[in-house]
Amino acid sequence: MIAENLAVLRQKIEETCKKADRNPADINIIAVSKYFGIDSILEATKCGLTNFGENRAQELTLKFEKLGSKVTWHFIGTLQKNKVKYVVNSAELIHSVDSVELVEEINKRAERIGKIQKILLEVKTSDEMTKSGLETESEIVSLVQRCSELKSIKLNGLMTMAPLTDDVNIIRKSFKDLRNLKDKINNKGFNLVELSMGMTSDFEIAIEEGATMIRIGSAIFGDRDYSKDWRQI
Numbered sequence: 001m002i003a004e005n006l007a008v009l010r011q012k013i014e015e016t017c018k019k020a021d022r023n024p025a026d027i028n029i030i031a032v033s034k035y036f037g038i039d040s041i042l043e044a045t046k047c048g049l050t051n052f053g054e055n056r057a058q059e060l061t062l063k064f065e066k067l068g069s070k071v072t073w074h075f076i077g078t079l080q081k082n083k084v085k086y087v088v089n090s091a092e093l094i095h096s097v098d099s100v101e102l103v104e105e106i107n108k109r110a111e112r113i114g115k116i117q118k119i120l121l122e123v124k125t126s127d128e129m130t131k132s133g134l135e136t137e138s139e140i141v142s143l144v145q146r147c148s149e150l151k152s153i154k155l156n157g158l159m160t161m162a163p164l165t166d167d168v169n170i171i172r173k174s175f176k177d178l179r180n181l182k183d184k185i186n187n188k189g190f191n192l193v194e195l196s197m198g199m200t201s202d203f204e205i206a207i208e209e210g211a212t213m214i215r216i217g218s219a220i221f222g223d224r225d226y227s228k229d230w231r232q233i
């Protein structure tokens with residue numbers, strides 16, 4: 001099942017890259033394994049996937065206890081300050097950093113275990129109430145500046161989630177805005193590289209607009225069963 005899904009996904013990535021004149025090797029698939037168990041993750045690794053994304057600190061911690069660094073972990077969900085230490089312990093990259101308080105706490109926890117924590121700043125590129133992330137450009141630039149001063153933080157780029165809509169133009173604008181923001185920041189002398197954008201429903205648009213990481217769950221693992229107890233993985 002996962003192998004077939006992945007073959008379809010890789011084919012679509014390849015076609016989109018051809019259309020957008022991009023190299024498929026520049027698109028990293030983050031397999032979003034939330035609600036799926038260890039077996040599914042292991043099956044996915046057999047198909048060549050190495051990067052896995054989780055959106056809850058407890059679920060990530062549990063899976064990290066079982067799989068450790070056999071795979072590379074990404075944290076993509078809303079992060080509470082009191083969970084930072086668990087996430088810093090397990091995640092290679094935290095995609096969803098959206099406040100100076102979080103940045104300072106991540107820096108503190110990373111320093112304590114002798115790690116340089118790679119992060120992305122999550123940007124709110126739509127006005128949906130449900131989406132989190134940084135909003136104003138000046139807020140983002142000052143946080144980028146703060147990150148550059150902290151020794152145990154490495155800011156690698158930006159992340160966003162497009163609004164829930166069927167309107168392709170709105171989705172595209174959200175991804176374009178993120179890319180433009182990255183360019184603007186880099187023009188101020190910073191060196192942001194990664195754009196984490198695009199999920200199952202919109203990754204093709206994200207690739208066209210410059211995504212370097214796409215976060216794909218259901219197109220790889222199938223539909224999530226939200227009634228399942230995630231502790232039984």
Ligand SMILES: *Cc1c(COP(=O)(O)O)cnc(C)c1O
Binds near residue numbers: 032034161199215
């Ligand atoms: C769940 C999730 C995804 C993946 O969603 P799919 O639609 O299953 O591909 C991507 N990004 C974030 C932040 C998520 O929480």
